[in-house]
Amino acid sequence: DAKTTQPPSMDCAEGRAANLPCNHSTISGNEYVYWYRQIHSQGPQYIIHGLKNNETNEMASLIITEDRKSSTLILPHATLRDTAVYYCIVADRGSTLGRLYFGRGTQLTVWP
Amino acid sequence: GAGVSQTPSNKVTEKGKYVELRCDPISGHTALYWYRQSLGQGPEFLIYFQGTGAADDSGLPNDRFFAVRPEGSVSTLKIQRTERGDSAVYLCASSLTQGDTQYFGPGTRLTVL
Numbered sequence: 001d002a003k004t005t006q007p008p009s010m011d012c013a014e015g016r017a018a019n020l021p022c023n024h025s026t027i028s029g030n031e032y033v034y035w036y037r038q039i040h041s042q043g044p045q046y047i048i049h050g051l052k053n054n055e056t057n058e059m060a061s062l063i064i065t066e067d068r069k070s071s072t073l074i075l076p077h078a079t080l081r082d083t084a085v086y087y088c089i090v091a092d093r094g095s096t097l098g099r100l101y102f103g104r105g106t107q108l109t110v111w112p
Numbered sequence: 113g114a115g116v117s118q119t120p121s122n123k124v125t126e127k128g129k130y131v132e133l134r135c136d137p138i139s140g141h142t143a144l145y146w147y148r149q150s151l152g153q154g155p156e157f158l159i160y161f162q163g164t165g166a167a168d169d170s171g172l173p174n175d176r177f178f179a180v181r182p183e184g185s186v187s188t189l190k191i192q193r194t195e196r197g198d199s200a201v202y203l204c205a206s207s208l209t210q211g212d213t214q215y216f217g218p219g220t221r222l223t224v225l
Contacts, residue, residue, distance in 0.1 A: 034213070036216075042218060042219075043203055043205075043216035043217050043218045043219050044203070045216070046213055046214070046215060046216075049213065085154075087154060093211035093212070094211055098143060098145055098157075098160035098162075098167060098168060098207075098211075098214075099145070099157035099160060099168065100145075100147075100155075100157065100214060101157075102154030102155045102156070103154050104153065104154055
């Protein structure tokens, strides 16, 4: 089962920052937080992941709270092409189980 | 470099027929995963290979589903006696090794009439 809770939908004006929240209150010490997104009719696209520290790459920033029970994905300047379903996933990289639990994600709509 | 590729992109078949779906992982990736996604849902895990062996096949819904990866690279998902409920998008992902970030292909949309 998915160990994360996300709002079903959000919207954002083009050019503004999109802040997508995720709750993972039962996360364990070995579990990373991953974010993927899925644009309509495409496969999921990896965005970013982190364990404890905040992370930034060319796509987004990931802010993880100190207690690690929640996180926020930030798209600093959203564009229309960022409209997608965003999935927050917790996964143990050291586990022998390979599966990712996706849940239903957040539908982000960026409007002009 | 090339990402994960899946063929065919679309497959339409009749109830009761046999289908094969193919996945070409990223070169050098030893772990390969199959997921299934129904309309409006997130992807659901089916099976995971480390090398040639199935490390976890607990997500396969029943014995009509089978997957192989004979040389540790390309994988084929095989579905026997297809049913209308098998209609979904079948996604493949690969990672450098077990536990690493998974990268997904575009999926195969299977429609069973």
